[in-house]
Amino acid sequence: MTREEKSQVIQDLTTTLADTNTIYLADISGLDAITTSNLRRACFKAGIQLSVVKNTLLAKAMEASDKDFGDLPSVLKGNTSIMIAESSNAPAKLIKEFRKKTKSKPILKGAFAEESVYIGDDQLDALIDIKSKEQLLGELIGLLQSPAKNVISALQSGGQKISGILTTLSEK
Numbered sequence: 001m002t003r004e005e006k007s008q009v010i011q012d013l014t015t016t017l018a019d020t021n022t023i024y025l026a027d028i029s030g031l032d033a034i035t036t037s038n039l040r041r042a043c044f045k046a047g048i049q050l051s052v053v054k055n056t057l058l059a060k061a062m063e064a065s066d067k068d069f070g071d072l073p074s075v076l077k078g079n080t081s082i083m084i085a086e087s088s089n090a091p092a093k094l095i096k097e098f099r100k101k102t103k104s105k106p107i108l109k110g111a112f113a114e115e116s117v118y119i120g121d122d123q124l125d126a127l128i129d130i131k132s133k134e135q136l137l138g139e140l141i142g143l144l145q146s147p148a149k150n151v152i153s154a155l156q157s158g159g160q161k162i163s164g165i166l167t168t169l170s171e172k
Contacts, residue, residue, distance in 0.1 A: 013061035092127035
């Protein structure tokens with residue numbers, strides 16, 4: 001790979017890192033071709049972009065990025081695959097589900113999700129529990145609607161009582 005090609009890859013990775021808020025680094029080495037193909041298919045269905053990257057080029061792209069990746073470049077050893085998704089917990093769910101079939105791989109090296117850095121495979125359950133922005137907004141709207149619904153139902157029931165009293169009085 002020439003210097004120009006490397007600088008182009010770094011520039012493309014930097015742009016990709018700037019455009020997304022969810023980046024997972026995983027080790028998928030040791031998977032046979034069929035299993036790797038199944039993983040790629042599962043990622044495609046879940047809306048996750050999976051690609052294998054060179055550690056040095058990804059580390060340089062992280063340095064060039066405006067985001068603070070903390071200690072995430074320290075996990076760039078061995079084979080590294082990058083998983084990029086819109087939903088912050090989708091790759092974690094996919095990894096956990098895929099492990100049920102393969103028993104060991106992929107192994108989570110680290111993740112950058114919702115502006116937080118997670119390092120190590122033991123963080124997988126914490127990443128699964130992260131709620132997406134849409135889920136949080138839905139819960140917030142539900143909480144805000146609840147008191148308003150109570151007031152409206154109280155007003156409606158009060159109005160029905162008053163109309164019932166007026167109807168009774170008018171009949172007398």
